[in-house]
Amino acid sequence: xxxxxxxxxxxxxxxxxxxTVAPWEQCVRVRxxxxxxxxxxxxxxxxxxxxxxxxxxxxxxSTDFPxxxxxxxxxxxxxxxxxxxxxIVDIMRLYKTLHHAESVVVDIVASAVSDTIHGLDRExxxxxxxxxxxxSQVDLEKxxxxxxxxxxxxxxxxxxxxxxxxxxxxxxxAFLDTEREERE
Numbered sequence: 001x002x003x004x005x006x007x008x009x010x011x012x013x014x015x016x017x018x019x020t021v022a023p024w025e026q027c028v029r030v031r032x033x034x035x036x037x038x039x040x041x042x043x044x045x046x047x048x049x050x051x052x053x054x055x056x057x058x059x060x061x062s063t064d065f066p067x068x069x070x071x072x073x074x075x076x077x078x079x080x081x082x083x084x085x086x087x088i089v090d091i092m093r094l095y096k097t098l099h100h101a102e103s104v105v106v107d108i109v110a111s112a113v114s115d116t117i118h119g120l121d122r123e124x125x126x127x128x129x130x131x132x133x134x135x136s137q138v139d140l141e142k143x144x145x146x147x148x149x150x151x152x153x154x155x156x157x158x159x160x161x162x163x164x165x166x167x168x169x170x171x172x173x174a175f176l177d178t179e180r181e182e183r184e
Contacts, residue, residue: 019046019053026091027055038092054095058088060148063102065110067154076122080130081154084109086140086147093144105140109150112137127152 020043021027027039030052039053046053067081086105088094098104112134117125131152140147 014048016048017046019044019055021055024057024059025055026058026088027053028091028095029053036092054091056088056091056094058091060085060087061102063106064153065106065113068110068114069158070114070117072117072120072122072125074121076125076157077159078117078125079154079156079158080113080117080127080152082109082113082131082150082152084147084150086145088144089146090144093142097143101143101145104143105145105147108140109134109138113150122157127155130155 019027019029019039021039021041023041025041027044029037029039029044029046031037031047032050033052062083062085064083065081067079069077069079071077084105088101094101113130116130116133116137120129131150135147135150138147138150
């Protein structure tokens with residue numbers, strides 16, 4: 001059934017000679033694999049075999065950065081997570097510089113949060129201060145992204161316990177097999 005759907009989608013693609021870009025979108029048209037053109041809102045002609053189009057919403061976006069456990073400069077452990085608001089302002093620059101834009105944005109913000117907390121003592125380390133410093137540090141304009149703000153949603157000084165395991169012992173059965181072989 002999936003093959004039939006792919007065939008129908010291919011036929012539809014061959015019969016569609018236009019692309020419609022909404023007012024809140026930007027579009028990049030790639031002709032013959034090398035000629036790029038930015039298409040603004042409206043209806044645009046496309047040649048099905050020669051053109052590929054990439055449409056992207058430029059509305060405000062929100063993405064979460066994952067929970068991180070970070071040590072402050074004076075050795076206290078902080079668990080932190082948050083959200084970042086951003087918008088795409090230049091789709092051409094975005095497509096020329098990044099592959100998975102959201103993943104890159106999350107990684108950049110998580111790294112900035114880590115660097116900020118590593119540079120602060122416990123007394124200086126507050127959610128508001130981390131938000132302000134990370135917001136001022138992170139610059140995504142070179143990727144065609146306007147970063148508006150970073151918000152810390154989870155923040156706690158905690159004691160953590162970690163179980164560190166060698167990679168070969170992640171699979172319990174492999175661990176037991178290894179133990180048996182070492183005894184023999």
